[in-house]
Amino acid sequence: GAGVSQSPSNKVTEKGKDVELRCDPISGHTALYWYRQSLGQGLEFLIYFQGNSAPDKSGLPSDRFSAERTGGSVSTLTIQRTQQEDSAVYLCASSLGGLAGGNTGELFFGEGSRLTVL
Amino acid sequence: AQTVTQSQPEMSVQEAETVTLSCTYDTSESDYYLFWYKQPPSRQMILVIRQEAYKQQNATENRFSVNFQKAAKSFSLKISDSQLGDAAMYFCAYRSAPHYGGSQGNLIFGKGTKLSVKP
Numbered sequence: 001g002a003g004v005s006q007s008p009s010n011k012v013t014e015k016g017k018d019v020e021l022r023c024d025p026i027s028g029h030t031a032l033y034w035y036r037q038s039l040g041q042g043l044e045f046l047i048y049f050q051g052n053s054a055p056d057k058s059g060l061p062s063d064r065f066s067a068e069r070t071g072g073s074v075s076t077l078t079i080q081r082t083q084q085e086d087s088a089v090y091l092c093a094s095s096l097g098g099l100a101g102g103n104t105g106e107l108f109f110g111e112g113s114r115l116t117v118l
Numbered sequence: 119a120q121t122v123t124q125s126q127p128e129m130s131v132q133e134a135e136t137v138t139l140s141c142t143y144d145t146s147e148s149d150y151y152l153f154w155y156k157q158p159p160s161r162q163m164i165l166v167i168r169q170e171a172y173k174q175q176n177a178t179e180n181r182f183s184v185n186f187q188k189a190a191k192s193f194s195l196k197i198s199d200s201q202l203g204d205a206a207m208y209f210c211a212y213r214s215a216p217h218y219g220g221s222q223g224n225l226i227f228g229k230g231t232k233l234s235v236k237p
Contacts, residue, residue: 033224037161042209042229056224089161093225105151105170105213107225109163 004110006092012116013082021077021113025094032075033107034067035091049075082117089114120145122212124228131200132236139195139231141210149215152193157207169193205235
């Protein structure tokens, strides 16, 4: 499709297991973002990729969280040794970057991956 | 660092009436974007309206309009003729404008306002 695609839609895991969440951004978007949204809360910034620049990891809550973006497209968010407090919806978004023509500053969001840690 | 504040955790409006959601922000930048996003129970964030800080004219999209007061750093959303489908969480967000040699950075969100529409 033409939008941001995230998988899995829902993931239930046991405490201590590792999980991987995938995001496929809109084609041509050089910027990619991960946010976390706990139940009934706002969006917490996690990490931001812009082109070939070093990612902004300032929002990652602990060293159990990491993300990579391969070939400037698909991104994977990995959570190691999951804890119950990691339960949340993980939202991915993409946008045109920097001074790209047509950049309105808008982020386009996927439908999120709901993670439940038992 | 920029911050966004939404002081109304919940709001309620009667169908067909008008409601205004408040948002204030703090920044030292002169050029930036402001957004209102809607998040229905399906959880996908949908852009409602955007405003560029250098434009004095308030943005309007059909039943949605904003009151942008740059000096006061205020960016409220007005929904006219409210419909049942408007019920959702509404998030106000800030983003720096792009500039040479730097990263535009991420979108900074307020904590949201839950809007209920009564039939």
